[in-house]
Amino acid sequence: MKHLILAALFFFTLHAQDSNLEPDKKQKFTIGLGAYAQSQPYKGVDSFVVPSPVFFFDNGLFYIRWSRAGIYFLGDKQENYSWGFSLTVQPRVFGYNPENSQELQGMDERETTFEGGLAFSALHNKSYIEIMLLTDVLNRHDSWLIKTEVGDEFELGHFTFYPSLIVSYQSADFVNYYYGVTQREASKTSFNLYEPGAGFQVGAQTYIEHPITDELSLLLNMRADSIPYSARNSPILESSVIYSGLASLIYTFTY
Numbered sequence: 001m002k003h004l005i006l007a008a009l010f011f012f013t014l015h016a017q018d019s020n021l022e023p024d025k026k027q028k029f030t031i032g033l034g035a036y037a038q039s040q041p042y043k044g045v046d047s048f049v050v051p052s053p054v055f056f057f058d059n060g061l062f063y064i065r066w067s068r069a070g071i072y073f074l075g076d077k078q079e080n081y082s083w084g085f086s087l088t089v090q091p092r093v094f095g096y097n098p099e100n101s102q103e104l105q106g107m108d109e110r111e112t113t114f115e116g117g118l119a120f121s122a123l124h125n126k127s128y129i130e131i132m133l134l135t136d137v138l139n140r141h142d143s144w145l146i147k148t149e150v151g152d153e154f155e156l157g158h159f160t161f162y163p164s165l166i167v168s169y170q171s172a173d174f175v176n177y178y179y180g181v182t183q184r185e186a187s188k189t190s191f192n193l194y195e196p197g198a199g200f201q202v203g204a205q206t207y208i209e210h211p212i213t214d215e216l217s218l219l220l221n222m223r224a225d226s227i228p229y230s231a232r233n234s235p236i237l238e239s240s241v242i243y244s245g246l247a248s249l250i251y252t253f254t255y
Contacts, residue, residue, distance in 0.1 A: 028253075028254050029056075029252070029255070031055055031250065034247050035049055035247055035248070037244065038243070038245075039242055040096060041241070044100075045100060060075075068088060069089060071087050073086065073087065082123045083122040085118065086119045090114070091112065091114055092113050095110035095111050096109070104236060105189070107188075113136050113137070114138055126153035127150075127153075140177075142173065143172075143177065145170045149166045159208055163205070164204070167202055174198075175230060175231050176195055176196060179234040179236065196230040196231040196234060198230065200228055200229070203224060204223070205221065219246070219249075219250045220248075225241065227240050
């Protein structure tokens, strides 16, 4: 699966210059800096807070959406709607180091990684849908997943909300890597062998933007993800929900 997707990435990159997409004449770019926080569902693993740069940019050929980047190779953009296929890459900030948890001593490390693949997105007025087929490009979990997100935009007073529902189908290898216990790990710990199967992770999030000036705004992100039901009984977990969020100051300009 991974090699098939990587081959497709290479093929479409070669043909991206023939795309029907045209860049907007006037570009909008958002930059910012904030703090990203995420809980960890693992036993004895603390939540973390890290500084996070924030970028939003989409000119019809390339895009950056917070920490994810992509290049379109097919699509169309009109006044009230747009759609496009793209190549995309994003980080996965997840996992644990057993040295940081007394309860997970003897387990192998579950590492963060980068995932890349194909994405389809469509926007009509202020509603959107995005579907991504992703694989591990660093051979950490060495598996794949399908992610679908549906969202909208609405205003309430001086606040703009961008709520969305996210459903990810995670392969058996993915779920086993992050939530399973191998035979070797079971022999070194008090945990029993645990091999969960594939499953769906369901999440909900919203961005909230509040303007300070015409260019400067506060941006908040709040998100909660429920891990796949197939992994709920994992002996290395103490929670079935992952909470995350971002608080940042952003600056938007056109050129």
